[in-house]
Amino acid sequence: MISKEQILKIAKLARLNLTPEEEASFSPQFSAILDYFEQMSEVDTSDVLPMITPTEMEFHWREDQAKDWNMGKEVIEQAPEKSGNLFKVPPVVG
Amino acid sequence: MEFKNKSVFELKELLEKKTVTSVEMTKYFLDRIESLDQDLNAYIQVSDKALDEAKKADDKIQAGEKGRLLGVPVGIKDLLCTRGIQTTAASKMLEGFVPPYSATVVEKLQSEGAVVLGKLNLDEFAMGSSNENSYFGAVKNPWNKEYVSGGSSGGSAAAVAAGLAPVTIGTDTGGSIRQPASFCGVVGMKPTYGRVSRYGIVAFASSLDQAGPLSRTVKDAALISEVISGFDENDSTTSERSVPQWSASINESLKGKKVGLVKEYFESKLHESVQEQMDRAIEFVKEAGAEVVEVSLSLSRLAIPVYYMVATSEASSNLARYDGVRYGYRSNFDEKPASSLDDFYERNRGEGFGSEVKRRIMLGTYALSSGYYDAYYKKAGQIRRLLAEQFQKAFEKCDVLMGPVTATPAFKLGDRISDPLEMYLNDIFTTSANLVGIPGMSVPMGFSKEGLPVGVQLMSSSFSEQVLFDVGSALEQRADIWKGLPNGY
Numbered sequence: 011m012i013s014k015e016q017i018l019k020i021a022k023l024a025r026l027n028l029t030p031e032e033e034a035s036f037s038p039q040f041s042a043i044l045d046y047f048e049q050m051s052e053v054d055t056s057d058v059l060p061m062i063t064p065t066e067m068e069f070h071w072r073e074d075q076a077k078d079w080n081m082g083k084e085v086i087e088q089a090p091e092k093s094g095n096l097f098k099v100p101p102v103v104g
Numbered sequence: 105m106e107f108k109n110k111s112v113f114e115l116k117e118l119l120e121k122k123t124v125t126s127v128e129m130t131k132y133f134l135d136r137i138e139s140l141d142q143d144l145n146a147y148i149q150v151s152d153k154a155l156d157e158a159k160k161a162d163d164k165i166q167a168g169e170k171g172r173l174l175g176v177p178v179g180i181k182d183l184l185c186t187r188g189i190q191t192t193a194a195s196k197m198l199e200g201f202v203p204p205y206s207a208t209v210v211e212k213l214q215s216e217g218a219v220v221l222g223k224l225n226l227d228e229f230a231m232g233s234s235n236e237n238s239y240f241g242a243v244k245n246p247w248n249k250e251y252v253s254g255g256s257s258g259g260s261a262a263a264v265a266a267g268l269a270p271v272t273i274g275t276d277t278g279g280s281i282r283q284p285a286s287f288c289g290v291v292g293m294k295p296t297y298g299r300v301s302r303y304g305i306v307a308f309a310s311s312l313d314q315a316g317p318l319s320r321t322v323k324d325a326a327l328i329s330e331v332i333s334g335f336d337e338n339d340s341t342t343s344e345r346s347v348p349q350w351s352a353s354i355n356e357s358l359k360g361k362k363v364g365l366v367k368e369y370f371e372s373k374l375h376e377s378v379q380e381q382m383d384r385a386i387e388f389v390k391e392a393g394a395e396v397v398e399v400s401l402s403l404s405r406l407a408i409p410v411y412y413m414v415a416t417s418e419a420s421s422n423l424a425r426y427d428g429v430r431y432g433y434r435s436n437f438d439e440k441p442a443s444s445l446d447d448f449y450e451r452n453r454g455e456g457f458g459s460e461v462k463r464r465i466m467l468g469t470y471a472l473s474s475g476y477y478d479a480y481y482k483k484a485g486q487i488r489r490l491l492a493e494q495f496q497k498a499f500e501k502c503d504v505l506m507g508p509v510t511a512t513p514a515f516k517l518g519d520r521i522s523d524p525l526e527m528y529l530n531d532i533f534t535t536s537a538n539l540v541g542i543p544g545m546s547v548p549m550g551f552s553k554e555g556l557p558v559g560v561q562l563m564s565s566s567f568s569e570q571v572l573f574d575v576g577s578a579l580e581q582r583a584d585i586w587k588g589l590p591n592g593y
Binding site for chain 1: 201202204205297298311337340341343344403405406408409410412413420424427428429430431432433434437438441442444445446447448449450451453454455457459462463465466467469470473479480482483484485486487488489490492524525528539540541542566
């Protein structure tokens with residue numbers, strides 16, 4: 011059972027504010043989902059190396075060379091707030 | 105002239121013979137989107153550059169230049185960055201975001217002369233199986249608007265089904281191309297992991313994500329797969345293997361080929377119309393000369409927990425980048441100043457993400473957190489390896505696996521959205537291919553009694569896509585339904 015306190019702790023770790031509805035519904039939903047996922051424990055996996063990617067690990071070597079990248083202005087354009095060519099953030103002193 | 109139920113190959117021929125210009129064809133699809141997409145909701149945004157691109161393609165055709173998709177209109181899932189065209193991932197978090205570069209997949213399509221019609225709706229950040237998680241509203245199923253289109257590439261599937269694009273690009277992390285393709289009655293192809301560059305595609309789960317086509321025909325899917333595949337120096341997980349000319353090598357005779365049926369898939373409860381279409385598919389492959397064998401994948405019953413642990417863990421890490429600093433949604437701090445840096449992040453992210461995205465970020469955060477890592481993330485990775493070994497053994501006995509895409513045809517809008525676990529269980533037959541990295545394809549076979557499409561799924565071993573196109577074509581030829589459009593379209 012995942013308690014509401016646990017839900018709030020996980021939300022804090024993930025840097026997420028939850029709505030009151032999410033706070034109420036996530037606890038029973040997470041409990042049901044994680045209960046179902048318990049089935050994984052039935053499989054004996056001792057000495058099995060976890061698989062982290064299905065790709066054939068190929069190494070692509072290249073020279074570490076600087077390239078021109080002239081998109082600075084377009085990138086700054088996307089900022090919620092900007093000042094000249096800088097990203098601007100509100101004061102967060104607390 | 106009508107283009108709505110024509111294949112890409114038919115459209116190419118019309119363009120090459122100069123029977124029609126790309127501008128006329130593009131305008132035809134833009135007009136259809138304008139008049140028919142209002143309640144279908146397949147497109148988030150139509151490109152205002154489409155007619156300019158079509159004009160350029162026409163100039164090239166006039167000048168005798170070649171391109172594998174010269175002048176052909178395509179739709180792009182709004183998860184792929186398109187330079188100068190808003191890319192939202194169907195999230196409030198990215199509303200209004202205009203990328204300064206295009207995904208490699210988009211560049212490859214455009215370098216072959218394709219014309220981008222617009223950006224297609226999806227579940228927010230590709231997280232969902234019904235397209236009901238979109239910030240821009242659900243996509244409806246063109247065959248019956250009370251039903252879901254499937255997800256997450258719901259817009260990509262519905263647009264092809266309704267003749268609002270001849271072909272589209274989707275992405276598939278756990279079935280997001282194949283499942284909506286099946287629900288909407290079109291072909292959906294997820295290539296081998298590493299075939300297609302993920303550069304410029306909004307990341308969900310990096311070890312599972314792969315882009316691919318949704319199309320009217322198997323041959324079209326083969327052509328588009330050829331165009332978008334290949335090594336990309338911007339994605340180190342892409343393979344350096346050469347890309348075969350799949351569309352030119354399709355062999356519909358299946359003599360000497362072995363088609364494997366997964367025992368466990370048929371022991372689960374299948375809807376009668378899914379079972380009926382499976383039975384037809386089995387008859388069809390036998391008719392085409394294939395031998396049918398039974399194989400076992402006992403661990404496939406655990407595909408959902410393994411998949412959701414891997415996918416949510418990777419998502420929690422990938423989506424950490426959305427902090428409201430450099431791009432994306434930012435809360436209003438003028439009215440209520442941030443009390444701390446954490447408060448700044450928590451408000452931006454808490455208001456910018458929808459509930460399903462938050463749920464998945466948090467499941468992943470939990471699976472990776474101290475004390476739970478071994479039981480969840482590590483355990484899932486270990487079972488993933490054992491599952492890959494079972495698939496490898498299965499492919500020693502057969503060339504291709506054939507089975508259902510989902511246990512039921514499309515379900516009604518609203519039916520499953522309130523129960524996340526029930527929604528996750530939709531993905532039982534599709535998630536294994538992503539975990540193992542193998543290619544998978546959904547081919548339309550027929551319709552349920554209610555008139556909803558039903559597809560079958562084909563899977564083969566890594567980098568052997570040709571057999572999917574061969575078997576898919578043999579099935580398509582016998583099912584013979586690809587020209588049909590839903591009523592009203």
